[in-house]
Amino acid sequence: MTALRTHASVVASYWDAAAPTFDREPDHGLWEESTRAAWARLLARWVPEPPARVLDLGCGTGSLTVLLAAAGHRVTGVDLSPAMVGAARAKLADAGLAGEVLVGDAADPPVRGPAAPADDPGHADAIPGAPPVTPGDGWDAVVVRHLLWTMPDPLAALRRWVSLLRPGGRLVLIEGRWAESAAPSSPYGEGAEPLPWAGGVPAEALEEAIRPLVAAWMTVPLSGDPVLWGGPVDDERYAVVARSRWARRPEQGPPRLTEVLRAARR
Structure with a gap:
């Protein structure tokens, strides 16, 4: 068994065990109507207008998946x-909503992104190391909530996620920094790889990581809204909403920053 498979097995087992009680946290289960409504409003601002193709990575029990499908x-x-995926599928079915939930590694999800024309160096798939894909594919938005801390190589994950976006697509990263220690321990135990962002990631560090990969981004502080979390929080929580590079003819030039951010603020 390879080290990668060992790590994946350890991580899957950890979250399988957590699945039955995962939704007890107010911001996991979104069981308060006010909490669901608050997250739905934010997603409506950050994700393109429906019907968009949206990828929810590290979806857990599917709380955001359901909100996106309902929109x-x-x-x-x-x-x-697999246990989290089963719970997410059940939520969609119970709500009478269409959607697909797959078992797979969110760092390298089992989906395809857009293919870049050879003369389009500004396209997302021009990022070095991006996998070959089929023309015509591509995601309007990739949504990721509180997942980067679980990544052995978060920078590689960010590159992969950006590569999945269509030109001008949006990457929504809902993140935070909740551990005081400079080197917090991984919860996964023996067999798992080290996690460089195990205690979360400060907004400034994530902005620096995403800077070379996207056309523009904005950071939205979220700690000050207790409704999102089921009560007050005293750690750093935020969203980075980024726009992928646009496929444009050379005479058009790069997209203007105001053009990119205006759409993300809708």
């Missing part, structure tokens, strides 16, 4: 834990 998006969720 009219064509949503696909991905999670490494």
Whole structure:
């Protein structure tokens, strides 16, 4: 068994065990109507208008997957834990909503992104190391909530996620920094790889990581809204909403920053 498979097995087992009680946290289960409504409003601002193709990575029990499907998006969720995937599929079915939820590694999800024309160096798939894909594919938005801390190589994950976006697509990263220690320990135990962002990631560090990969981004502080979390929080929580590079003719020039951010603020 390879080290990668060992790590994946350890992580999947950890979240399989957590799945039955995962939704007890107010911001996991979104069981308060006010909490669901608050997240739905934010997603409506950050994700293109429906029906958009939206990928929900590390979807867990599918709380955001359901909100995205209810808004009219064509949503696909991905999670490494079969138990989490089962819960997410059940939520969609119980709500009478269409959607797909796959078992897979969110760092390298089992989906395809857009193919870049050879003369389009500004396209997302021009990023070195991006996998070959089929023309015509591509995601309007990739949504990722509180997942980067679980990544052995978060920078590689960010590159992969950007490569999945269509030109001008959006990457929504809902993140935070919740551990005081400079080197917090991984919860996964023996067999798992080290996690460089195990305690979360400060907004400034994530902005620096995403800077070379996207056309523009904005950071939205979220700690000050207790409704999102089921109560007050005293750690750093935020969203980075980024826009992928646009496929444009050379005479058009790069997209203007105001053009990119205006759409993300809708």
